[in-house]
Amino acid sequence: MGIFSPPPGVDDLLPEAITAWQFIEKxxxxxxxxxxxxxxxxxxxxxxxxxxxxxxEQTEVVQKEMYTFEDRGxxxxxxRPEGTAGIIxxxxxxxxxxxxxxxxxxxxxxxxxxAAGRKRQFHQVGVENIGSVSPELxxxxxxxxxxxxxxxxxxxxxLKINTRGDAADRAATDATLRNLFSKKKDTLCEDCKKRFDRxxxxxxxxxxxxxxxxxxxxxxxxIGRLFSRExxxxxxxxxxxxxHEKIPFVLDPRLVRGLDYYAxxxxxxxxDGLGAQNxxxxxxxxxxxxxxxxxxxxxxxxxxxxxxxxxxxxxxNHNPAxxxxxxxxxxxxxxxxxxxxxxxxxxxxxxxxxxxxxFEERSIKSAMRSANKSGAAFTIIRGDNxxxxxxxxxxxxxxxxxxxxxxxxxxxxxxxxxxxxxxxxLPEQERSQSGNAQAx
RNA sequence: GUGGCUGUAGCUCAGUUGGUUAGAGCGCUUGGUUGUGGCCCAAGAGGCCGCGAGUUCAAAUCUCGUCAGUCACCCCA
Numbered sequence: 001m002g003i004f005s006p007p008p009g010v011d012d013l014l015p016e017a018i019t020a021w022q023f024i025e026k027x028x029x030x031x032x033x034x035x036x037x038x039x040x041x042x043x044x045x046x047x048x049x050x051x052x053x054x055x056x057e058q059t060e061v062v063q064k065e066m067y068t069f070e071d072r073g074x075x076x077x078x079x080r081p082e083g084t085a086g087i088i089x090x091x092x093x094x095x096x097x098x099x100x101x102x103x104x105x106x107x108x109x110x111x112x113x114x115a116a117g118r119k120r121q122f123h124q125v126g127v128e129n130i131g132s133v134s135p136e137l138x139x140x141x142x143x144x145x146x147x148x149x150x151x152x153x154x155x156x157x158x159l160k161i162n163t164r165g166d167a168a169d170r171a172a173t174d175a176t177l178r179n180l181f182s183k184k185k186d187t188l189c190e191d192c193k194k195r196f197d198r199x200x201x202x203x204x205x206x207x208x209x210x211x212x213x214x215x216x217x218x219x220x221x222x223i224g225r226l227f228s229r230e231x232x233x234x235x236x237x238x239x240x241x242x243x244h245e246k247i248p249f250v251l252d253p254r255l256v257r258g259l260d261y262y263a264x265x266x267x268x269x270x271x272d273g274l275g276a277q278n279x280x281x282x283x284x285x286x287x288x289x290x291x292x293x294x295x296x297x298x299x300x301x302x303x304x305x306x307x308x309x310x311x312x313x314x315x316x317n318h319n320p321a322x323x324x325x326x327x328x329x330x331x332x333x334x335x336x337x338x339x340x341x342x343x344x345x346x347x348x349x350x351x352x353x354x355x356x357x358x359f360e361e362r363s364i365k366s367a368m369r370s371a372n373k374s375g376a377a378f379t380i381i382r383g384d385n386x387x388x389x390x391x392x393x394x395x396x397x398x399x400x401x402x403x404x405x406x407x408x409x410x411x412x413x414x415x416x417x418x419x420x421x422x423x424x425x426l427p428e429q430e431r432s433q434s435g436n437a438q439a440x
Numbered sequence: 441g442u443g444g445c446u447g448u449a450g451c452u453c454a455g456u457u458g459g460u461u462a463g464a465g466c467g468c469u470u471g472g473u474u475g476u477g478g479c480c481c482a483a484g485a486g487g488c489c490g491c492g493a494g495u496u497c498a499a500a501u502c503u504c505g506u507c508a509g510u511c512a513c514c515c516c517a
Contacts, residue, residue, distance in 0.1 A: 005509090008508075008509085060514085060515055061515080061516080064441075064515090065515075065516090081516095082516095082517085108517080110515085110516080110517095112441095112514085112515065112516080113441070113442090113513095113514085113515095114509085114510085115510080115511070115512075115513095115514095116510080116511070116512095117517085118515085118516075122516095123517090124517060125517095126517085191514075207513085207514085208513095257516090258515065258516060259516090268516095268517090269517095275512095276512065276513085277515090277516075279516060281517065282516075282517060283517095303517055304517065305516085305517030306517085307517085309517090334475095362470085363470085363471085363475090364475050364476050364477095365470095365471085365472090365475095365476065365477075366469085366470075366477095367477090368478095369476095369477055371477060372477035372478055373477085373478095379476085379477080381475080381476070383475065384475095385475075393475095393476090395476075395477085397477070397478090400476095400477080400478090
């Protein structure tokens, strides 16, 4: 509503929601290094040609989804719609020929109409293994993806695999497909008529019933014969490894990825918990020639949509840890206690004990209500009475027990209860009779 | 970019066939005698009924436009 809402397709992430994100980020940071991948952070925007050339001029993403703008100085820049092209730009130019393994996490931008699981600013976690070509690396990438999904709490996924063949295959397979479709070209949908020229492969996964019927009649199950012996062997090697590692997958000759840079292995992971946007991750082997270079960089990688990972995981009842509550809430009674309590909060934090102090001048009842709402395990109460006696009152919020103890012992006292042990209770003998100890 | 559905309090929603000062629950604030939370009770704050036109004596209610959300197409992660 009004100015309090962000632009379409963009979300605020509040503390209650962020724990799921932190879980994924921590999992990535702990898991990918096991395979030798280090984190890379590339710019949010790049020269436009990094994407238009890298992803492919004719792709949907480049044609109508990029946030492109002119900066001061007349350069054409684009908010990154995906991660791979920028990483190739960064690594391809400085380390030609050498192998490199990186993972990344961050926002991506595509100007699509928002829908369930589709935002204009969305976030991906992905990996790139650059510089070497072998079916083992493709398989390792896929295996790593499935293990990562399981770490996140996602198990009910389905993995589809296909090959796009190598560059030499492409011309031949394109021609063969065009030939097959040309007889029925007039009956294809409008989109597919464009695809016929731009990228015939995409007709294969058109969901328009008419187009699907046509492509189904093309005996594509035998599509393997369109590819060279080398391409078929390569795909077989990848799937053999997956089978050996007991990774369930489906060979899908109609799986086509939307980005032009893919060559050889392509794959996609979908999940039933997502709705129409059911792809949770995708990737494959690619060849990208960075701007200003003549040599293509070869690599294999994948990207997962973080929003979709969270939806998929929660649909499998995998809920991340709740937001951390403060351990101590400090209530000041009267003006005189404010400064000492300010310092007390600082001393607690210095000991690694989370604390928030309340300085509002209001009734104890109201202050205690705030303490309750904060979720703190303990409340410290200090006013003129305590100051004159050099004591503090510590109240255990879970059972209502409270004790008045010497000021100098306060921190030591609280330190006995680990900030992680939120169910900590005060010892029986220290419960005060005078306090409001009608615990329940 | 194309279609369907929806826009009333911070949130979830009521609001009769157009008819007087716009409602509930939850949440929020403050109280319920000495300095104590949760339960309970009370009071209070908070709405250009998304925005703009139109029809009408009269519009939250009907019509059109617009913006936003949502779902689907499309695309993809």
